[in-house]
Amino acid sequence: MAKNYETVIGLEVHVELATKTKIFCGCTTEFGGAPNTHTCPVCTGQPGSLPVLNKQVVEYAAAVGLATNCTITQDCKFDRKNYFYPDNPQNYQISQLYLPICRDGHVDIELEDGTKKAVRIHEIHMEEDAGKLVHDDWEDVSYVDYNRSGVPLIEIVSEPDMRSAEEVIAYLEKLRLTIQYLGASDCKLNEGSMRADVNLSVREVGASEFGTRTEMKNLNSFRAIARAIENERARQIDIIESGGKVVQETRRWDDNKEYSYAMRSKEDAQDYRYFPDPDLVPVHISDEWLEEIKSRQPELKPEKMVRYKEEFGLPDYDIGIITDHKKLADIFEETTAICNNPKKVSNWLMGETMRIMKEKNEDPENINFSPANLAELIEMVDKGEINGKVAKEVFTHVYEDNIEPKKYVEEKGLKMDDNADDLRKTVEEIVSANPKSVEDFKSGKKQAMGFLVGQVMRASGGKANPQMVNQLLSEILLNM
Numbered sequence: 452m453a454k455n456y457e458t459v460i461g462l463e464v465h466v467e468l469a470t471k472t473k474i475f476c477g478c479t480t481e482f483g484g485a486p487n488t489h490t491c492p493v494c495t496g497q498p499g500s501l502p503v504l505n506k507q508v509v510e511y512a513a514a515v516g517l518a519t520n521c522t523i524t525q526d527c528k529f530d531r532k533n534y535f536y537p538d539n540p541q542n543y544q545i546s547q548l549y550l551p552i553c554r555d556g557h558v559d560i561e562l563e564d565g566t567k568k569a570v571r572i573h574e575i576h577m578e579e580d581a582g583k584l585v586h587d588d589w590e591d592v593s594y595v596d597y598n599r600s601g602v603p604l605i606e607i608v609s610e611p612d613m614r615s616a617e618e619v620i621a622y623l624e625k626l627r628l629t630i631q632y633l634g635a636s637d638c639k640l641n642e643g644s645m646r647a648d649v650n651l652s653v654r655e656v657g658a659s660e661f662g663t664r665t666e667m668k669n670l671n672s673f674r675a676i677a678r679a680i681e682n683e684r685a686r687q688i689d690i691i692e693s694g695g696k697v698v699q700e701t702r703r704w705d706d707n708k709e710y711s712y713a714m715r716s717k718e719d720a721q722d723y724r725y726f727p728d729p730d731l732v733p734v735h736i737s738d739e740w741l742e743e744i745k746s747r748q749p750e751l752k753p754e755k756m757v758r759y760k761e762e763f764g765l766p767d768y769d770i771g772i773i774t775d776h777k778k779l780a781d782i783f784e785e786t787t788a789i790c791n792n793p794k795k796v797s798n799w800l801m802g803e804t805m806r807i808m809k810e811k812n813e814d815p816e817n818i819n820f821s822p823a824n825l826a827e828l829i830e831m832v833d834k835g836e837i838n839g840k841v842a843k844e845v846f847t848h849v850y851e852d853n854i855e856p857k858k859y860v861e862e863k864g865l866k867m868d869d870n871a872d873d874l875r876k877t878v879e880e881i882v883s884a885n886p887k888s889v890e891d892f893k894s895g896k897k898q899a900m901g902f903l904v905g906q907v908m909r910a911s912g913g914k915a916n917p918q919m920v921n922q923l924l925s926e927i928l929l930n931m
Contacts (some may be wrong), residue, residue, distance in 0.1 A: 457654040458684050466636045467644035468511045474579050474603035475502030482924040486596040494601030496540030508603040511635040512577050513744050516553030527552045528733040538582035548725045551576035555744045560621040570622045571610040616677040631777045649838035653687045663697040763793035776815035787820035790829050820853045828856040841865045878923045881906045
């Protein structure tokens with residue numbers, strides 16, 4: 452009889468914080484740059500250099516903890532995690548083991564079928580990032596780039612509460628959106644500012660004991676995470692069913708080959724010989740400081756959805772799409788504040804904006820047009836200065852180059868033509884040139900009117916007022 456297995460998953464999510472400088476020195480955290488140019492004696496582990504804690508790191512970590520329902524450890528400290536690796540310049544990492552800044556939280560998720568679940572957070576701790584190894588296959592050597600060394604991280608450690616790839620992705624999406632709303636990180640997986648390690652084991656359904664877990668690394672997209680989970684689940688079940696034993700180890704996922712391979716046996720805390728960092732004093736978060744951090748907490752997606760319904764009267768579908776990206780929500784609110792037309796702003800964001808983003812394969816975070824220019828475009832359509840077709844053409848340039856709509860329309864001569872005499876002459880010419888369509892209209896074929904409108908618009912270079920065209924056509928055709 453075939454056995455049924457349950458997957459047990461916990462995540463360790465590393466998030467690079469959006470500070471301008473590193474956690475213990477004044478070097479820039481800017482992404483990219485020539486190798487080893489964003490460095491100093493502190494972040495390259497030079498003897499005699501001393502770390503100084505970046506206050507903003509503590510505030511971001513506490514903000515994420517508050518937003519994920521954690522208890523904030525108001526007296527916490529840093530520890531040294533000792534290990535040797537070429538990209539670790541000090542031969543230890545400054546992290547938190549004994550007194551992490553945040554503990555005992557949870558993130559509420561909802562699956563596609565409406566199922567709701569709370570995923571518990573064991574802890575969130577602050578730490579520094581390591582450098583980066585760059586492998587040169589041609590020369591068969593590896594180079595070390597320490598630009599990333601010392602970039603501030605928080606590590607969000609969940610309890611093993613997830614049971615499927617769907618739950619994992621729902622948890623990660625909720626976490627990413629929450630952190631983006633806080634402004635604590637851009638959470639770009641492709642740039643490594645959000646990274647997830649998956650701890651996974653399987654056990655027979657109904658069993659109380661956990662199976663032996665493995666940890667999977669090198670997961671830089673939600674799609675890769677989902678594939679890696681399904682692959683590792685199948686691998687462990689195959690081992691168990693064939694009479695073998697799963698080994699506790701760290702595995703590296705190759706998304707191109709859809710295959711994982713063992714990197715090293717999994718270490719436990721004692722292997723790292725943690726001890727309190729002697730160069731850093733304990734961190735005390737006073738009641739006043741904590742209240743100040745709480746007072747700066749922004750409106751998150753759930754509260755924003757309720758407000759959009761009450762304040763703007765938008766449909767639930769629109770609200771869900773717009774609030775799913777902080778950048779879209781910010782553009783929506785700023786544009787609406789200027790033109791006071793929430794539904795039309797929503798239509799432009801969900802229509803043309805989404806269309807262009809899809810064509811360019813871009814994320815909302817890449818949008819760089821100003822709300823003022825979108826508001827100006829909407830107002831020009833409302834005032835009848837341009838028609839819908841021209842507006843779409845103009846918006847393409849607003850999206851790509853953030854041009855000023857009014858100026859662009861004037862320069863290109865795209866303003867709507869409201870000269871009734873000229874328009875009547877064009878309509879009469881089109882009617883005369885299309886006798887069959889006129890007959891079709893008279894015989895009750897309504898689509899003939901649409902054809903004639905299209906011909907007039909084409910003849911006017913798209914600048915004719917569609918309302919006036921329809922009115923003149925109806926008048927001329929009914930009098931024939």
